[in-house]
Amino acid sequence: MSAPSERLDARTGATWPQPVRLSVILRTHGAPAARTAPLLARLRADLDERAASWPGGGAWELLVVGPDAPADAATHRGDAPGTDPSDAPGTDPSGRSGEAPAPVQPDDPRIRAVPTLRAAVRTSTGRRILLTDAAHAATGLHGLDDLQSGLDLAPDTTAVISGRHRNPLVRALGIPGPPGFRADTLAFALFDGPRARAAFAASTLHGPAIDAEVLRWCRAQGWRTEERPVRRPAGERPVRERHRGGRPPRERHPGLRVREFFRLNAGGLAVAAFFVALAFLLFHRLWLDLDGAYLRDALQDQNQWEWFVGVTTDNITHLRNPLFTTAQGMPDGVNLMANATMLGLTVPLIPVTLVFGATVTFVLVLTLGMAASGWTWYWLIRRRLVRTRWAAAAGGALAAFAPPMISHANGHPNFVVLFMIPLIIDRALRLCDGSDGGRAVVRDGVLLGLFATYQIFIGEEPLLITALGLVVFALAYLVVDRERVRAAWRPLGLGVVIALAVCLPLVVFPLYWQFSGPQSYHSVLHGDNAGNSPRALIEYAGRSLFGDPQTAGKLSLNTTEQNAFYGWPLLAFGALVCVWMWRSRLVRALAITGVVAAVLSLGPIVPVPRTDITLPGPWRWITKLPLFESVIEGRVAMVCAPVLGILVALALDRIAAAPAREHRTLGVLAVAAVLLPVLPLPLAVRERAPVPAFITSGAWKEYVRDGEALVAVPLPDPGVADALHWQVEADFGFKLAGGYYNGPWGPERTGIYGAPPRHLSNLLRDVRYGAEPPTIGPEWRAQARRDLSYWKAGAVVVPEQDRSAELVRTLTDLLEAPPVKVRDAWVWRVGRVGRS
Template identity: 50%
Template sequence: MRTDAARADLGEDTVSVDLTVVVPAYNEERRLRPTLDAICAHLRADPDRWGDWELIVVDDGSSDGTAGIAAAAAADEPRIHVVTSKGNRGKGHALRQGVLASYGRRVLVTDADLATPIDELDRLDKQLTADGGGAAIGSRAHPDARIEVRQLALREWLGRLGNRLIQLVAVHGISDTQCGFKLFDGEQARAAFADSRLDGWGIDVEILRFFRRSGWPVTEVPVRWSHQPGSKVRPLDYGKVLLELVRLRARRTRGTRGAQWAQRLHRGRRTDLAVAGLFLLASFFLYKGLWADLDHTYLADAGSDQNQWEWFFRVTADNVVHLRNPLFTTLQNFPDGVNLMANTVMLGLSVPLTPVTLAFGPTVTWALVLTLGLTATAFAWYWLFARRLVRSRWAAALGAALAAFAPPMMSHANAHPNFLVLFMIPVIIDRALRLCESAAAVVEKAPDGAADKGTDKAPDQGRRVARDGVLLGLFATYQIFLGEEPLLLAAMGMLLFALAYAVVRRDVARAALGPLLRGLGFAVQVCLPLLAFPLYWQFFGPQSYHSVLHGDNAGNSPLAFLEFSGRALLGDETTADALAMNRTEQNAFYGWPLIALAFGIVVWLWRLAVVRALAFTAVAAALLSLGPKVRIPFTDVVLPGPWRALAHQPLFESVIESRVAMICAPALGALVALAVDRLGDRLGDVSRRTHRIVGLAAVAAALLPILPTPLPVRDRVDVPPFIAEGMYRSYVSEGETLVPVPLPDPGGAEALHWQSATGLGFSVPGGYFNGPWGEDRRGIYGAPARYTSNLLRDVRYSGQVPTLGDDWKAQASYDLAFWKAGVVVLAPQANDAALYETLEKLLGRPGKRIGGVWIWDLPPAAGGPG
């Protein structure tokens, strides 16, 4: 990012170095050469640490022999370059020229007097490494700083007063803004100085404000400092700094605020559109079989879930258009009904998509939610990673692709849109991070990221906390109506990350804790009134339940993390099926190459706090997902798992623990994004090109085996004419039900498709939903079994007709009366001959063939007991 003038002055093509030292000099003929010699000696003494370096001297129009001394030093040491300014423009102008002429991965700016010795660079370098970027300021005001030669007491007091004023006006929380010894991340420094406008002493504050607004960490490091005779900084210069800042703010407010906002909006817009387009194409590619014939195709691995979800979309639209309670219905599980709030009906999408459902049918809504929801989720992760994690948008896109299209996500893409449509999760994470930033004196962010934090004025922080807390509450409320379990898992992941990060960066944690807790308080105040009635209905309303049990084998096998999912590019269905509950619950299967790559990335970038926190989050989530009991592969050894502590806690007892491994997807995506961003940092560095190619090849080799393939589909059974053409209406009176044989349940819910495809003109007993069972209201899938429903199901799957006596006939009569049955319907299916014979014996008469089905019309007297 060197300016043309600076490049011409240095007379060189583009290079890449590890460290650039910038020394602004104005009339420094007495002190300059010892300073340059000391800097060169320090850097030469440890070549392995400092690598390739350059030293840029900016002569700010000196009237003495400064330029000649700088030229002589450059002749002795080819890594010294001289930039000459035409006339004395001020320290800010000189620093801008020097930094924009730099190529260093890191940039140190130091005054020509070396009041802070060059060996203090070691401390700043260690801090910047820990921060992963940003700025490390050599601070004289830090409690641990060593002032070896003090100024006059009056001068020192005036300097402190000036710094206090600058803190209050511009950069709250930084005690020593004017120290001339600062180490920056190179790219971030060049971006900040390119944006700067001040030519005088105020540029230090302007640059720090830019870093704060961009969300880059700024840390004060205690250093040794000695007052140097002849210092050009006067106490009254602090007043000049304040005046410059006031003028700058007025100038930018009048002339450039709108332009800068437009530039920020335009920056990267083409890339954003390209990334969104690629995600959309990828989503359509995965669902191309479904879109090819929406009326006659069904996702092959969906089980009965597609029928269930289409029914959810259709019943919600029906409730909305008829102004009925959207939280309850008796169209399934008649007469008890279904608590829709206690089921994953995704009211946050099913309600606003009511016009689509009514106009085009629930299958179109289903396909749109899956396709556009997956696209939106991928783009939301991209937005978060590009905003807060990495500089390269394409690195962010690759990480987001892994987060959204990871094997667990693709498993749920067959049947569970509530675990696929997660676009609010990155938005919630970003808002939580904003709360952490609101009053933190030290703002931590991953290297080379960028974020707009707003102003740093202390009086505005309370308003920002309140605003961000309210927004967080609204976002969380909306996510509740998209999916509660994904929000719970996201909260677990955020908590794991926060705990790990707090251990690594206690200073950041201490600063962030207050505003975070206050913001969460505002969020709770927003959520409670909005969610009070829906949650009351969910947990205490009709057909509510308190937990859903999934058995002791719902955890992941350790081997599942190393294998490929059945539908991945290099996956094997037989291997994956043996390690998962079913094909919609393949919640790990990241594959050993990706696990190995992640391990390598963590080792490589271990110095970054964010990497350590991500690693802990992924490992902890993987361990929790093993369940309360962990079987050691290839042995009979069973050990207690960490999930045991949560298994019977409220809310957690309903979680399928293997799903906790889904937290690993965004964590792994973030690690890959960081690695690719770092690999692409020095595109012009020929010496590192081989390493970069090998690194990118390793990333490709890890991701290629788990690339998702198009989701397979199967032909959908047509709705029988008896239902499709409305013939059933002559047999079902007001308050009666149509009884499909066998009754719909989680194993077979075709009757729900009959309902949703034909306008919900009848109710059915049984169904596929979550509801209560027994006196303790334990949650189960489907309706509580009755003798007749169990009998018909057994015949359906066995093909055997049992011996049926009068007691069975009486029980069937009683159950049909409970269901208020108007007609019994037997559609063509496997073992339908055995089912026909069973019904004929139970009902005491043959069925009637009409509209492609067998029916038994029942007299009104069948609707007896309640």
Template identity: 50%
Template sequence: MPSARRASVIPHLRRGCADLGFAAAFLALAVLVYAHLWADPARRYLIEGGQDQNQWEWFFSVTAHNLLNGESPLFTTLQNHPLGVNLMANTVMLGLSIPLAPLTLAFGPSATWAVVLTGGLAGSAFAWYWLLSRQLVATRAAAAIGAVFCAFAPPIVSHANAHPNFVVVFVIPLVIHRLVLLHRHRRILRDGVILGVLIAYQIFLGEEVLLLAATGLAVFGLGYALAVRPPTRPVVVGVAVAATVCLALAGPALVFQFTGPQSYASLIHGPAGNDVRALVSFAGRSLAGDATVAGSLSLNPTEQNAFFGWPLVILVIGLVVWLRRVPVVIPLGAVVVVAAAFSLGPEIIFYGEKSGLAGPWEVMSRLPMFESVLESRFAIVCVPAMAVLLAVAADRVIAASWRGAPARVLLGLALAEALVPLAPKPLVAADRPATPEFFTAGLWRRHVREGRALVPAPPPDAADATALRWQIDAGLGFSLPEGYFVGPYGPDRQGVYGTAPRPTASLLRDVRDSGQVPSIGAAERRQARADLAYWRADAVVLGPHQRQAELLRTLTDLLGPGRQEGGVWIWDV
């Protein structure tokens, strides 16, 4: 090889080796976070995620099932029988559940769940590293610092318990990369088309993440335009091309989502803003965190959306002041401030006390699409903005001459003080209860005809979706009434988790929740028969349950004596 050619190849080889090294490191970090899950993916359950793992594994299973049977991946009646579920209106992540269907069919949805979560963290970290190292900073180490924070920040690790749509965000850095190229007047048509394809793909990974990213980019773009006054025509033209391409690719699915069967207008939820204290506290799974304190400041372990810790907050403020002459820094600071303000909700809360002060979310929540977002999640928008600030600062010091040694030491200490307390601890996982033989051995086939429903007692919902796992282990051979999904409720078709419960379902859930056996009379028995007919049910089943004795007495009063088979009680109806 000629020396000139060898000299040109060697830097590329070095960069490639460095990239592979960082990719391996990101994967190792992701595996560490999910170490307890990978101990036995087929049996382990992320217990701080509530019922979401059951729901997501069902999403992966039903997508693979529909593809295998030549059915639409956008709709199913396997839950909420006979009305069904609009899968496009749920977070099914068709962008991954479809290409990973062979994995699901071969090894089960638990394997897909573990791969998506772990690969999502590692892949997202590498995508951020790639963007930072190619477009924003000169040193790979600085890019790695920013990338690790982007993928493993406390809000992301919190969602990593249960929400792969907030973990798998590798498309967002690619979207930003195309916007950068448009800003630099590269091939506008080509970059616009690629941007449109990327946005369409992100729609099939997670629309909420896309909305959050678009909001952050809009704030950054406005701030950058005011500070630098760059020419905007290339970006505007490129975004217009992207919108056209995106609508051509994702438009039909979006029409089905918003107008198809079991579609809904917007998602109902109450005020869910962050307490101001949450912004400077530590998350439950952070190295310096206290689960009790974090739990008192959040909805649940999967919604610890802020928790940046006071050292990082102080460091970010200091970096904005220090680097204020760098064109991107003030706009990045604006993103952090605006996103944090949005996340506080319609009324600012200080240390658990309502202040009476209205937050900017009071206005934002009235806008289309924004009304369906949990406002506390806007704190996630702070993560990439903070990460870029960290990367730019690290790059400045790493690339400095020997005269920069004191600054390098000081920044290193500041970064350690801010980031080490935020290091994630492995997520908690435990063995899930075994599925009864009635489902795994196919005994259910003696009781349920094709196209008919099997009614668990009580039917699955957001509080207990164990029956979804039973259905998966039975090969999705029967339908279930009601369930854990998002669907329409009432004449205004507002989105809710589940559906309007039938009276018998409510009665059985009351027994499950209270342990009290109700008085059953002729009216309750007539209602039970009417509900079973509505569900088109062939059988009712009572599996292992902590309230099994109370539920058994209630079902016996409703339906008469049942019989035991394959580890469950069964009533043919």
């Protein structure tokens, strides 16, 4: 927008004959006038030289923010902190101040002082506005041509072209950083004049966060903002201005930064608080009784995962290999890399475990992990798909708290702590965009590799299922938009190659250990019913509001593997959204991805409900691929959770834009009606089995020596693993025979759950659960000695439990010796047997 000279004359007394083509706003951050005088002289010479070469002519103006401003200028112009610019006295409806800025140099009225950045932008008159600071302007305006060319490419849609952020971390990561905690977001940026004046007139902040607020407001209007590198003459670099106290005056007030951070990010922080509250509500019964409560539907998985937390802490603090232990599974041990130890979280949380214990770490990981997963899904949906915050929040909530996630929350943190997955997807989409050139492809490829590496140390199977879902989505997009895929495959392919080059060296040794190290295995047997029943897709989960635990139990492997159960209303709504928005290529690709994931989750053999008929499923081809032989195929249906979440977010965003209030109300009520049946209920808990006083008192130390194992009866296995909790409470002072983990079995090294069974462990388990003891003869006694010797047993312990008398009588016959009653346990010292 050009301003006529008459208006400029009336406001400033200047008499240049042409409209203002460029307004330069210089932020000096409080530097004294004496230090800025040489800089102003250089800028004036530079601008005069540029103006002489402008086609058609044009004038310039330089507004200096800070020095030589009248002491009461901010008050007069309505820019004092806490004042709404729209209410400022002397401000016209366009947002410009009616009072002229004060001249800095009387001999050149084009150079004037303005007290605040907002006032400078509002009083500017240029068709283009350049924001700069003393550090960048000290070497001249050499980067202006680069920004000008970018703004001229699409002047009708572009609001601002900013120079490359000089913070190395922000530049390397390609992320905006924490808004409000840096002052050089727009240290060198060229605005379209009218859009800049509108944006700064709408701003409400007064500190360094105003830059981020303005950029966010511009994007909300649908205007394009771009960051591009600025070329400078060889040998010249931006000069950092130094000030007394080390920082510019406006940056010396951390309270202002914190307040503006919260004001700028109030919406996102409110969504984060919502997710934390939702996760706490889900696990609040555990939080209220950390010592005595145990997740009722966790089977033995809570004991197992707390053991993983404890053994990782014990290994690291004692400088032992974190990928292996003999703490259980004596004498063979456990390949921890081949189990869901989640080193990416258990290692950083070692201080929490040392101070508060493994249970607190377990509940903290579940609570904050699910909340973080919901927030990153919200962030991805809001960033790329919708404009309405609450629509994105609803989509993120469904993606992170869908029925399958609630089921796995009973004891599978690796399947609910998925906050890295949206970040990985975002990096892949950045590579597909390919708009920032080769440097961005390298950067995003490196970050994709680092993100994938970290996800491997959180959960490999979720990453594998995500990769499968992304491949299906890419193929679906190839069907619906070949041109887009053709344009994206080169940068995406190069980025994936770079990601692999970064990731593989970091994980090659851990993965070698996992697949070829001690106690490694090749595949895990899950049985014939690991796929979902077709009914499981339309029924409700046990912990959903409309769910029936008995029905869900009949249609799933167990309470932690209810991998579908989205309910027919939500699936029907998703189908209606696809029909409604079928013209959207994204929706078509999402529909194909969701359907394919649901069909794959049915497994290699698909039973027809209410009949004896079975049909071959497409998973039979997937299961032959490397790595997929260990995947529980029913878990592939978890891909449908973010698909449905995105569809719900898109629908709500479209509903929010409806012109009629009645239509908006009915639309929101319809979405609420389909989500209501699958609302998660708080997870149920039971009283935890107490640790025997024989363990808590330390009496075990008299019976189990270094290098020996404690044989708990019955031996810990996937059915009963309370002894793992004993070991955690004893700070891993003893080793255990048996256990609950994934390990090899047989010459084929097939993966099984728990230690390979032996005759004595099977006998004791049968007796514990109701079988009559066999007649004990020499063969049984010899076999018992062999098994105890194999386990390197130091003591056999029978705690108080059902059928204790039968167990004690059987072991007395086997060992030909009576036990010693130590507190609440019967104990046989068998160390000599182990050494014989």
